[in-house]
Amino acid sequence: DRLFMPGHHYQKDEVIQFADARGDSLKLAQICATMDKAEFIVFCGVHFMAETADMLTRPDQKVILSDLRAGCSMADMADISQTEKGWVKMQEKWGDTILPLTYVNSTAAIKGFVGKNGGACVTSGNAKEMIEWAFTQKERILFLPDQHLGRNTAFDIGIQLNEMCVYDPLTNEFEFEGDWDSVKVILWKGHCSVHEKFNIKHIENLRKQNPEVKIIVHPECTFDVVQASDYAGSTNYIINAIQEAEAGSKWAIGTEMNLVNRIIDENPDKKIVSLNPFMCPCLTMNRIDLPHLLWSLEKLEQGEVVNHITVPEEVSKNAVLSLERMLERS
Secondary structure, eight states: OOEEOEEETTSOHHHHTTOSEEEOHHHHHHHHTTOTTOSEEEEBSOHHHHHHHHHHSOTTSEEEESOTTOOOTTGGGOOHHHHHHHHHHHHHHHOSOEEEEEESSSOHHHHHHHHHTTOEEEOTTTHHHHHHHHTTTOSEEEEESOHHHHHHHHHHTTOOGGGEEEEETTTTEEEOOSOGGGOOEEEESOOOTTGGGOOHHHHHHHHHHOTTOEEEEOTTSOHHHHHHSSEEOOHHHHHHHHHHSOTTOEEEEESOHHHHHHHHHHOTTSEEEESSTTOOOOTTGGGOOHHHHHHHHHHHHTTOOOSEEOOOHHHHHHHHHHHHHHHTTO
């Protein structure tokens, strides 16, 4: 009971086999919030997930990340100074009509900014519900840091592409041609370096080779890929869809390779391939390996806490608000 080890779906098999619970970001956040007896949480995931665990647990509980290099390239595409700078520009253009939403794949500082400004976190599993909620609060939303999840989800609820603009934090400019007053969604120019590797040619080639195949992808993929696929949804959605599919059915999955390989192994009665067979696993997620995991556990056994992840109280206060607004609706 003193030790809890959550593991994200993208972890290597050598690591995930030891996890006390496996899941996506939302599920693991919810579980960590209930681990009252755990003195130590060794998070088998990436930095922003460990930050979330720290914010949702008591101050006396210690969250550990076995390798501090396990970050997230998407989260790194939005820092707090860029966000505050962009927010000023958005307020100048649209006034107090914008509610910020952030994907959980973001830093604690970004979550704190969103919480402070009345917004909430979202996951790929609840993005639709959270965007619908956001539009009951304000006329427009800012969605960061993943433009693709924001675009795909907003389109699903009926918002047209010409009602969305992209904000580029590197230039502090908007990418948009049209009526500015018609803009309903402001997309932060960020992306997942794994899911952006799937493209429309992969789908076209696969359909030519095997017309019977069903293509299922993650909504972090680009808009054209999602539109050309048969199904799109969160990690849990993909796992469940394959598990519930008919024996002998053929599938191509567009998501992280460690997970795809695990789904293939766990569903031997189906014919499953990766949408892009040359994909590599998430490199930052793969930083958590057995040597680092064992080292952090051995240090704990010796009474030493290494790579302790902590979020400053002033940041955590507002970030927790954004997380609680999400958890209340999930």
